[in-house]
Amino acid sequence: IGVPKTLLELKTEHNYAVVEMxxxxxxEIALLTQIAQPTIGLITxxxxxxxxxxxxxEAIAEAKCELLAEMPSDSVAILNHDNQRLLDTAARFWQGETITYGLEGGDLQGELRGTxxxxVEGQEFPLPLPGRHNALxxxxxxxxxxxxxxxxxxxxxxxSxxxxxxxxxRYELAGDVxxxxxxxxAGTESMLAALQLLAQTPGQRHIAVLGTMKELGEQSRRLHHRVGQKVKELGLDLLLVLVDDPEAAAIATGAEGIPTECFTNHQELVMRLKDIVQSGDRLLFKASNSVGLDRVVGELK
Incomplete structure (x- = not known):
């Protein structure tokens, strides 16, 4: 009901409405598009x-491209050039005006300097949130x-x-932690992006504290393994995994070669962190909300 509620709150003084679908x-997106009738359709x-x-x-791409299939023919599609699956799928649904953007190419191409x-086009924009994913x-x-x-x-x-x-x-604790x-x-893409940001954050040791990504179905073990491979690729110093679901253990197997520890409950993880965290450490905490890693962060702050 979020989209209809937002539209019903529009008044005559509003010039634009930004509606997330x-x-x-x-x-679901087809129905929301029929209701909203957007003049611009952005798929990130x-x-x-x-x-x-x-x-x-592929099914996810098709579901998102329902936006293009259902919006008015004189609308403008804005698409992430750096996502090839999106471009390929969009071409089947949309033949109208299109603008692409990206860090690798596109009609509007940007360059990320630092994090x-x-x-873009000779101008510099400070990002309110760091990282490549936020730049896109x-x-x-x-x-x-x-x-x-x-x-x-x-x-x-x-x-801001x-x-x-x-x-x-981002929390800066005593002792340069x-x-x-x-x-x-957490989803696969946001997990990979967050790990990249951790690796790019200046500091002494880079420690990933991760947990389960939910709602991945039969692909769950493979995608958790991919996250572990990213940890290994980035050469992080330590990986701690809260295994509240068997699939989460695949993060550890994917990161073979990186010092890794697995935990079955929050308190064990908190006690271990309090024992090992030292000055200069940079720690990433990420998992699906239901895993409850926020409780661990709260114990350390």
Missing amino acids: AMRARG NVGTAHIGRLGSE DILQ NYLGALAVAKVLNIDWQPLTQGL VSLPKGRAQ VILDETYN
Whole structure:
């Protein structure tokens, strides 16, 4: 009911409405698009979220592209150039005006400098949230602004965002210890992005504290293993896994060669962290919300 509720709150003084369309099954975005009739349709990513319900990444792509299939023919599609599955699927649903954006190419191409400066068309934009994944989302927003002829210049001064607890939160503790709190939720793509951000965060040791990603269905073990492989690829210093679901153990097997410890309850994990954390450590906490890693973060803060 979120989309209808948002639309019903619009008043005559509003010039634009930004409406997020979520889905967990086929047909849901189609229905929401029929209701909203958007003039611009932005698709930021196609990944593995809800793959347990939809069955495959291709099915997820098709479900997201219902936005393109159902929006008016004179609308503008804005697509993430760096996601090839999205581009291939979108081409089957949409032949209208299209703008692509990306860090690897596209009509609107940006360059990420460090982790928090995005350079586009000779202008630099401080990112409100660091990381490549956030830079791509920012590029998508810039593309929307360009279509609407909204001046980018004020954005070069930076902007701030307010996020719920456990989402893109950074805590700096005594003794030069930094916690990256991503305990609000987790999917494969967001997990990989968060690990990349951890590795790029200046510090002495980089420690990943991870747990289960829910709703991955038959693909769960494979995708958890992929997360472990990313830990190994990045050469992190230590991996701690809260195994509240058997599939989570695949993170550890994927990270073979990286010092790894597994835990079956929150208190054991808290006690171990309190014992090993030292000055200069950078710690990432990430799992699906129901895993409860936020409780562990709360014990350390």
